[in-house]
Amino acid sequence: MKRLLAPLILIAVLLGGWELACRALSVPPYLLPPPSAIAAAFVQSWPLLLASAWATLSTALLALVIASVCACALALAVSLNSLLEDAVRPIAVTLQVTPLVAIAPLVTIWAGIDHPERAVIGLAAVVAFFPIFSGALTGLKAVDPDLARLFDLYGATPLQRLVRLRLPSAVPALLEGHKVATGLAVIGAVVAEFVAGSGGAQGLAWRILEAYNRLQTAKVFAALVTLAVLGVVLHALMERIERRLLDSWKGR
Amino acid sequence: MTPSIASLSGVEVDYDRGRALGPVDLALAPGEIVALVGPSGCGKSTALRLLAGLEQPTRGTVVRAAGKGETSVVFQAPTLAPWLSARDNVALPLELSGLAKKDALAAADEALRKVGLGAALAARPAQLSGGMAMRASLARALVTRPRLLLLDEPFAALDEITRRALADDVLALADELKPAIVFVTHNVEEAVYMAGRVVVMTPGPGRIAGEIAIPGPIVRPPGFRTTEAFRAAAEAVSNLLARATERAA
Structure with a gap:
């Protein structure tokens, strides 16, 4: 109870101080709106914010699914052939260290100027791809060497080795990769919308841009708070799913 | 002479860092229990992997009468x-x-x-x-x-009471199923308790320093550890091990 109360009290104190400071110093609201103004903006535009949050969330989740399918397939192929791994690794590393915003224009062109939402999904998928790919690859290789020796001893076929040893061994690293990728997919979706977005893709980033262009700073904050809540909830959810699946894998 | 279930003759194993094992000659009769004793890094586990067919020697020959499906290994960790x-x-x-x-x-x-x-x-x-x-x-x-059961320090991570109970269980099962057993350990008393023959190895590169036959039935009678024969055998193995380690040092 105390541990739940402590952060709530701190947040209340900070918000109270913020409110008082804004009033006492008469800070112009376009520079820093008081929390009461942000709450009012939120109340006024919550249906729109909710719809935008859903747009961002569904974009991120769709990107996650696409990234997961591609990353798992590639990791599997690469894990079966070390020559292929040597070939793919430098390309993967190069792509990974290239900033998302730098490839956004290209992806936008390829997705078609009329389909910014496709570009946003594509960019978010690129960001979500790497943690899943490296998690899957690490997992597929993280086989207990003694257990692998037993499979040798029992004369297991390559298919048996894959299905009964390597795939199940990969589960923990795979779950971890997906958890990290989920957070990155949301960030990716927002960043991509900033760079590639337009009226066609109305996620939370678009709400922020729109309010910013009109200097409606309270609305910027309201969208920001929505985004933060979305991120926290999604993270908590993924954490719980990961733990649940890991427990059933370990049999706890 | 009965044909052996597995044997190493003139076997040597080199790793990148140098000679790990050998030359070693060792033959196992069907149903016999042999303990390999030696300090850490003497190549005991390497010898075991050779007998299992999980590793090939650099020189020398390994003959395995027990086929792939007839050999089992238990590692130090349960490896489940x-x-x-x-x-x-x-x-x-x-x-x-x-x-x-x-x-x-x-x-x-x-x-x-x-x-x-x-x-x-x-x-x-x-x-x-x-x-x-x-x-x-x-x-x-x-x-x-x-037909061949290879045990690589299987009790090393267990407490003394569990390890003694498990030793008796292994011996009872060995008596029933009659596999040849190679038991790797660095515990002299455990080796003498488990085996009909204790083979002592030198520090790396591992060679066979000598061997001592242990009398008695496979399933040890209660109080076997306190008998004169057990203590004499344990002392003989200890002395052999001490001399082998000294010579190398």
Whole structure:
């Protein structure tokens, strides 16, 4: 109870101080709106914010699914052939260290100027791809060497080795990769919308841009708070799913 | 002379960092229990992997009369698949060799009952204590009815009471199923208790410093550890080990 109360009290104190400071110093609201103004903006535009949050969330989740399918397939192929791994690794590393915003224009062109939402999904998928790919690859290789020796001893076929040893061994690293990728997919979706977005893709980033262009700073904050809540909830959810699946894998 | 179940002749193993083992000559008679004793890094585990056919020697020949399906290994860690129940773990070797799942599970249940895990068939490795997990590992090794059973310090991670109970269980099962056993350990008393023949190895590169025959039945009678014969054998092995280590130092 105390541990739940402590952060709530701190947040209340900070918000109270913020409110008082804004009033006492008469800070112009376009520079820093008081929390009461942000709450009012939120109340006024919550249906729109909710719809935008859903747009961002569904974009991120769709990107996650696409990234997961591609990353798992590639990791599997690469894990079966070390020559292929040597070939793919430098390309993967190069792509990974290239900033998302730098490839956004290209992806936008390829997705078609009329389909910014496709570009946003594509960019978010690129960001979500790497943690899943490296998690899957690490997992597929993280086989207990003694257990692998037993499979040798029992004369297991390559298919048996894959299905009964390597795939199940990969589960923990795979779950971890997906958890990290989920957070990155949301960030990716927002960043991509900033760079590639337009009226066609109305996620939370678009709400922020729109309010910013009109200097409606309270609305910027309201969208920001929505985004933060979305991120926290999604993270908590993924954490719980990961733990649940890991427990059933370990049999706890 | 009975043909051996597995033998090493003039075997040497080189790793990148130099000679790890050999030259070593060792032959195992069917049903015999041999303990390999030596300091850490003397190549005991390498010798075991050679006998299992999991590794090839750099020089020399390894002859294995026991085929792949007739050899079992128990490692220092239980090495159970965490995602499988105890019975699925034990059934695994049989399933991999093509036995129907139903028959494999029936054999696994029987093997688990034999090692005293009849009440934990559905348990996952994470739910088993160290001793129970080791028993499950032993059941997995025995479920294929091997002619050659290789034990690589299987009790090293267990407490003294568990380790003694497990030693007696292994001997009882050995007496029933009669596999040839190679038991790697660095515990002299355990070696003398388990084996009919204790082979002492030198520090790396491991060679055979000598061997001592241990009298007595496979299943040790109560109080065997306090007998004169046991103490004499343990002292002889200790002396041999001390001399082998000294010479190398």
